Amino acid sequence: MAVESPRGAELRGAAADADTAETTEVTAEVGATAAGVAAGTAPARDTPGGRDPDTGSPDPAETLSGTAGKTGAAETADGGAHEGGPSGEDGGGATAAAPDAAPRGPLGHRITLWIGARANGTWARMRRHPIFTVIIATAALLRVVAMVGYQPAMFFNDSFDYLHVAMGLYPHPLRPDGYSFLLWALKPFHSFALVAAVQHLMGLSMGVMIYALLRRKFGLPGWGAALATVPVLFDAYQIQLEHLVLSDTTFTFLVMCAVTLLLWHDRPSWKIALAVGLIIGFSWLTRSVGAPVLLGVLVFMLIRRMGWRTMVITAAACALPVLSYMTWYKVDSGKFAITESNGIFLYARVYKFADCHKMHGLPVSEYPLCTEPVNRLPNSQDGIWNAASPFNRFPGTRFSPENNKLGNDFAKRAILGQPGPYLKVVAHDFFRVFRWDRTVFPDKATYSQYEFGKKSNALPDWRMDADSTASGEARAYEHGDARTHVIEPFGGVMRGYQDVFYLRGTMLGGVLLLGLGGMVALWRRFGGEALLPWTLATGLLLAPAATAEFDYRYVLPAVPLAALAAGMAFTPEVRHRLDGWWRRLRGRPGPGGALDVPSEPVGRKVPEVTAG
Known part of the structure; x- marks a missing residue:
């Protein structure tokens, strides 16, 4: 029987410790990365050679973690414990215990260690993304x-329709109930503040x-990816829209989730396709404009050659909640539909120009929808909401199946009979988006609801049905006073902020042009991955102009996609392509010594440039 020397035992133990530390480091890094991806804030992967893409210097975290693998100390760049284990008592590097070898102390002690480890990991990730950390914290x-200055929330006219459905679920004839489902889910908490x-x-x-997409997936430097988030995080009207009890923020969030999932995976699995389809379906049920989103996604999948299987799964998953x-x-109203309002809203679009003298074969039943030019009201929406x-002129409720059918048929006749005037009003409303000044529209009463106000206005007493009013249902949902209370000086801070810090229409136009410029550089690949967010942003701006009327709140869902x-x-691939064009224009050879042959073949994905 061989007897191991003390020196051999010491070496064996050191090797075992090193293996344990290395295994723990890899496990912790994978866990932290997965958690970060789920939260959208995953730290960037290390570049080859462990160098920071912004400075070109070796990544301290890479260097120190490599040292930890040799010595058994999983020390991070900030001198604390590795995010996979508890910190040492002296603040230095502490050995990270493997999950199976976790200490079995009292429950409170284990919870304290877990919280400390998570805090360590969060702090480490924040240090790796300092600019974005400052931006997101300020936002x-x-x-x-805003929440302190305007309690518990703010209301728009449409808020009370959503709330009415949430108080007793039923399919609303005017708009889909997706947002009402959210209000219904939160109703047990009785808090508009929530x-x-x-x-x-x-x-x-x-x-x-x-930020996560631009930094991790497309290789932008930290400051560049952070800068792209500013239009979304700091626009005062975006913050005010989030504070309104309205569907727009939820709709925009769902669309962004679908786009993020799709862009994060070059070849999405069937599970990703299923998730994307379901999310688009729920967005469709939140706002009807979600229908064109599905079309845009399917076209993008076709162009990117993601396969028929992926497209079919996405479409089927979207159809599941919608159908x-x-x-x-149909069970409730007898008609297989989502709403009974699409035809009425389309009538509002043609109300400003429809000339019944030019609409041949107009049935007598639609004569009441004709309006002489001298009698027309100033805005398209007046064709629906105004008392005139x-x-x-028809009996019964305004949003009835009969009125919807009449309005839809009349509008289609007007568009086909007068395509020129129709395109003119669509173009007028579309380009109104890009004006520098934000003028009062459509009227002062509506416009004021899109701003942080000075007064605590009373809730309306509109009759929602035979047994309830708008104010009564709001009080029932809140279990108390639901009126918006303006608390100074916080309300004044937000009013002053809104006067200065918002995304002007001309700025949004510039953002869209930047995106278009990047797509032109990749024209051989139909604009690359940017095709999806850019076309969706443009489509979301065009859809209201084509089917209803311009409204300021309809602009904001396009901003995150445009940004x-x-x-x-500004991805490495686009910069590389533009650099090649510039060299050819100046007659200088590229890195490979040829004028027309780029160093990276067209269509090949440039390696990700990611690090802390």
Whole structure:
């Protein structure tokens, strides 16, 4: 029997410790990365050679973690314990215990160690993304000020329709119930402040998604990826929209989730396709404009050659919630539909130009929808909401199946009979988006609801049905006073902020042009991955102009997508292509010594440039 020398035992033990530390380091890094991806804030992967892409210097975390693998001390760049284990008592590097070998102390002690380890990991990730950490923290602070200054939340006219459905679920004839389902889910908490908080978190999450995609997936430097989030995180009207009890923030968040999932995976699995389809379906049930989003996603999949299987799964997954909702609608109202309002809203689009003298074969039943030019009201929406609306010439409720059918048929006749005037009003409303000044529209009463106000206005006493009013249902949901209370000086801070810090229409146009420029550089690949967010952003701006009327709140859902597309115009691949064009224009050879042959073949994905 051989007897091991003390020196051999010492070496064996050191090797075992090193193996344990290395295994723990890898396990902790994988866990931290997975958690970061789920939150949209995953730290960047190390570049080959462990160098920081911004400075070109060796990554301290890479160097120190390599040392830890040799010595058994999983020490991070900030001198604390590795995020996979508890910190040492002296603040230096502490050996990270493997999960199976975790200490079995009292429960309170284990919880304390776990919290400390998580805090260590969070702090390490924040240090690796300092610029974005400052931006997201400041954006969160602004939202806290809004919540303190306007309690418990803010309301728009449409808020009370959503709330009415949430108090007793039924398919609403005017708009789909997706947002009402969210209000219904939060109803047990009896807090509009919670509704506003959830929506503010959605707004912050959209910034995180943009940063994570640009930083991790497309290789932008930290400052560049952080800059792309500013239009979403700091726009005062975006913050105010998040504070309103309205569907727009939820819709935008769902669309951004679908886009993020799709862009994160070059070849999405069937599970990703399923998730994307379901999310788009829920967005469709939140706002009807979600239908074109599905079309845009499927076209993108086709261009990117993601396969018929992926496209079919996405479409089927989207259809599942939508068809289920339509079945519910049919059981309740007798019609297989999502709403009974699309035709009425389309009538509002043609109200400003429709000339019944040029509409041949107009049935007598639609004569009441005709309006002489001298009698027309100033805005398209007046064709629906004004007391003098032509729909008030019909008996019964305004949003009835009969009126919807009449309005839809009349509008189609007007568009086909007068395509020129139709295109003119669509172009007028589309380009109104890009004006520098934010003028009062459509009227002062509506416009004021999009701003942080000075007064605590009373809730309306509109009759929602035979047994309830708007104010009564709001009080029932809140279990108390639901009126918006303006708390100074916080309300004044937000009003002053909103006067200065918002994304002007011309700025949004510039953001879209940046994204378009990046797509032109990759024209052989139909604009590359930026095609998806850019076309969706443009489509979301065009859809209201084509089917209803311009409204300021309809602009904001396009901003995160436009900002993402603009950031993608500065990816290494685009910069490489533009550099090649510039060299050819100046007649200088490229890195390979040839004028026309780029060093990277067209269409090949440039390696990710990611690090801390």
